[in-house]
Amino acid sequence: EPEVTQTPSHQVTQMGQEVILRCVPISNHLYFYWYRQILGQKVEFLVSFYNNEISEKSEIFDDQFSVERPDGSNFTLKIRSTKLEDSAMYFCASSDRGLGNQPQHFGDGTRLSIL
């Protein structure tokens, strides 16, 4: 069964540094998402992406965050200047249709630790 893959599985970064989290969505999917889960808290939506542009973002997704689909397979989340509170598990998801009537398939996540 096709999978969403995320790299790295664990990223440790100094506060203030830039970090890029990478995702390879399922190949025929068109809608891409990033979520995060701070330890002990619920999974929260960050951003959705379709047709090479952001279609929706949450209030968490401020100017420090950006997303990109640099080629036909990768989908990246960049945090420009990391803060301690960015420490979390970040999940990428993809779906072949938006509007929620097809399920989102999640990767195994990247655990981001900010020191």
Added chain:
Amino acid sequence: AQSVTQPDIHITVSEGASLELRCNYSYGATPYLFWYVQSPGQGLQLLLKYFSGDTLVQGIKGFEAEFKRSQSSFNLRKPSVHWSDAAEYFCAVVRNYGGSQGNLIFGKGTKLSVKP
């Protein structure tokens, strides 16, 4: 605003016993509902989904869930729990408003422990 409530933070059941995990949602129209499972160190795996039609939906690993509009609930059930079912379970609803691309609102999760 839409929300999902999972009232039980942690549940422990004996292996072979039945299981019901509760989920309540707030949304006026018929929601799109999901249950995901997260094993330690793993991502979120879809167990089952409800969009419309039959209110009892079957999922993977022997799980089922029943949509009850009158109670705004979508409880997850399994008749006989296996030790490998120990994990965290998340209920989610699709956020529905004009222009939404279907992002998910999750509950806080219920951690399931299984006693031998």
